[in-house]
Amino acid sequence: MSKPKTVYTCSECGGTSPRWMGQCPHCKAWNTLEETVAEAPATGKNRFQALAQSQPVATLSEIEAGDVARTPTGIEELDRVLGGGIVEGGVVLIGGDPGIGKSTLLLQAVDALSRQLPVLYVTGEESTAQVALRAQRLDLSGAAVRVLAEINLEKILATIAAERPAFCVIDSIQTVYSDQLSSAPGSVAQVRECAAQLTRTAKGGSCAMVLVGHVTKEGALAGPRVLEHIVDTVLYFEGDTHSSFRLVRAFKNRFGAVNEIGVFAMTERGLRGVSNPSAIFLSTHSEPVPGSCVLVTLEGTRPLLVEIQALVDAGGPSPRRLSVGLERDRLAMLLAVLHRHAGVACADQDVFVNAVGGVRISEPAADLAVLMAIQSSLRGKPLPRGFIAFGEVGLAGEVRPAPRGQERLKEAAKLGFSVAVVPKANAPKKPIEGLTIHPVERIDEAIALLRTLD
Numbered sequence: 256m257s258k259p260k261t262v263y264t265c266s267e268c269g270g271t272s273p274r275w276m277g278q279c280p281h282c283k284a285w286n287t288l289e290e291t292v293a294e295a296p297a298t299g300k301n302r303f304q305a306l307a308q309s310q311p312v313a314t315l316s317e318i319e320a321g322d323v324a325r326t327p328t329g330i331e332e333l334d335r336v337l338g339g340g341i342v343e344g345g346v347v348l349i350g351g352d353p354g355i356g357k358s359t360l361l362l363q364a365v366d367a368l369s370r371q372l373p374v375l376y377v378t379g380e381e382s383t384a385q386v387a388l389r390a391q392r393l394d395l396s397g398a399a400v401r402v403l404a405e406i407n408l409e410k411i412l413a414t415i416a417a418e419r420p421a422f423c424v425i426d427s428i429q430t431v432y433s434d435q436l437s438s439a440p441g442s443v444a445q446v447r448e449c450a451a452q453l454t455r456t457a458k459g460g461s462c463a464m465v466l467v468g469h470v471t472k473e474g475a476l477a478g479p480r481v482l483e484h485i486v487d488t489v490l491y492f493e494g495d496t497h498s499s500f501r502l503v504r505a506f507k508n509r510f511g512a513v514n515e516i517g518v519f520a521m522t523e524r525g526l527r528g529v530s531n532p533s534a535i536f537l538s539t540h541s542e543p544v545p546g547s548c549v550l551v552t553l554e555g556t557r558p559l560l561v562e563i564q565a566l567v568d569a570g571g572p573s574p575r576r577l578s579v580g581l582e583r584d585r586l587a588m589l590l591a592v593l594h595r596h597a598g599v600a601c602a603d604q605d606v607f608v609n610a611v612g613g614v615r616i617s618e619p620a621a622d623l624a625v626l627m628a629i630q631s632s633l634r635g636k637p638l639p640r641g642f643i644a645f646g647e648v649g650l651a652g653e654v655r656p657a658p659r660g661q662e663r664l665k666e667a668a669k670l671g672f673s674v675a676v677v678p679k680a681n682a683p684k685k686p687i688e689g690l691t692i693h694p695v696e697r698i699d700e701a702i703a704l705l706r707t708l709d
Contacts, residue, residue, distance in 0.1 A: 261290050261291065263291070264291045265279040266287045268282035268481065325340035325510075326341050326372065327339070327340040328367055328368055330360070330526075333517055335557075336490060336504070338511015338515070342487070342510050343461045344461050345509075345510060346457050346458075346464045346485070346486040347466070348483065348489050349361070349466070349468065349503075350489075351492025352470060355494060356501055356526055357426075361376075361467065362390060362393065363525050365400055373399075374420050374421070374424075375414070375420035377423065379406040383402050383403075383404045387402075393524055401418055401420065421461070421462060422462070423464045423465070427469060428450055429468065433445060446482060454485050483507065487510060488509065490503055490506070491503070491504050500529070501520075501526065502518055503516070503519065505555070512556055513555070515554065516557065533561075537549065543642075544637050545631050546564055546632030548628035549667075550563050553659060561610055561614055562611040563609075563610060563611075563625055564608070564628060566607040567606050567607075568607075574602070575606070576590070577607045578608040580610025580616055581616055585619075586606070592626075592648055592652060593626055593702075596697065599633065601633065604633070608628070608629070618657075619657075622646065622648035623646035623701060627644045627676065630705060631705070639674050641671065644675065644701075646678040652698045654679070654696060654701065656680035660683075661683055664687055668687050672690065675692045676693045679695060
């Protein structure tokens with residue numbers, strides 16, 4: 256019996272190579288090639304079967320395009336991230352650390368949807384009894400929830416064809432394997448083929464499907480990078496397992512806005528949506544403290560108020576620059592701008608910056624609030640009560656405008672903030688009731704303004 260032919264498949268891009276190499280020849284990633292069994296090429300008539308009949312081609316201007324019909328899941332924060340609800344035939348990939356709450360949230364969604372749609376929950380990591388115990392712990396009735404404990408792809412597809420669910424959860428895609436491939440479950444070939452088959456089933460049968468994915472040590476979804484290109488929506492579950500709060504963030508969504516965020520609180524009865532997430536990210540100080548500044552940031556379509564905390568302390572010969580929730584390289588750049596254009600030196604000081612609540616801020620509009628917090632900690636004087644700031648700071652010391660500044664200011668005024676330092680281009684034409692706005696053009700103006708507000 257001849258030895259089966261093997262190829263080396265890249266776990267990042269899915270490209271193949273006949274021999275192992277340190278660097279993938281397709282995406283140039285290092286140490287990503289894994290040995291897999293090569294599939295036998297199609298021969299004879301099957302080789303050109305896909306080209307036997309041409310498909311009809313339409314003109315773009317003649318295609319009728321309407322709004323995508325959505326079905327709410329019954330969980331408001333999840334619907335926000337999905338763009339309003341599940342879409343018929345849509346495939347969602349959700350990843351997160353073990354124990355973060357993926358199965359809990361999806362079981363709650365399946366139970367809520369079962370009241371209006373036929374649903375199926377396929378578990379490959381637990382038994383049906385374990386799923387039932389979780390449902391009892393979450394106080395879910397589960398009267399119309401169909402559950403299958405199976406990891407064989409062909410049996411799962413047969414069950415989907417027999418049950419005809421409108422919503423199906425596969426928990427998880429790394430445990431599913433196909434008899435057509437000889438590689439082990441969780442391998443690059445198995446994950447790619449099983450995800451492709453399930454996606455074709457969802458599109459052909461008008462079944463909305465959710466695939467649960469494992470994550471690597473770096474926090475990225477495990478498996479080939481093509482897995483994220485196959486599906487319609489990619490969600491990430493974030494948060495510390497020791498904290499009661501969880502964030503669900505959309506990184507890709509063909510049916511809605513990306514970078515949308517949903518906030519949940521883990522309770523004894525499962526995950527509950529947080530209607531006012533700004534309260535999570537704001538510390539409850541009885542009196543203003545030095546080194547604290549509130550930022551109005553945008554997460555998708557939602558403005559959020561996040562507290563930025565800074566601590567400046569005497570350092571040694573090699574002062575540290577540490578940031579949690581913000582980019583460390585950008586912190587070093589902002590400290591250089593603060594020194595060069597505002598005359599505030601921190602070269603011999605340790606600087607620590609933290610975004611309260613475990614939220615990650617990537618937008619440059621946080622620059623001004625970070626510098627305000629650093630200056631407050633350096634001087635040892637707190638900012639005024641009800642103080643907020645936002646704006647991007649350039650290398651020349653200018654304060655650039657942030658997108659959707661009016662919405663940020665209205666959200667701050669609604670929550671009772673009274674003083675705002677913003678870029679001059681974001682200053683509203685009409686005054687906002689209860690909010691005193693100080694527009695600035697340069698960082699030295701903002702630093703000088705702090706001394707007048709003491």
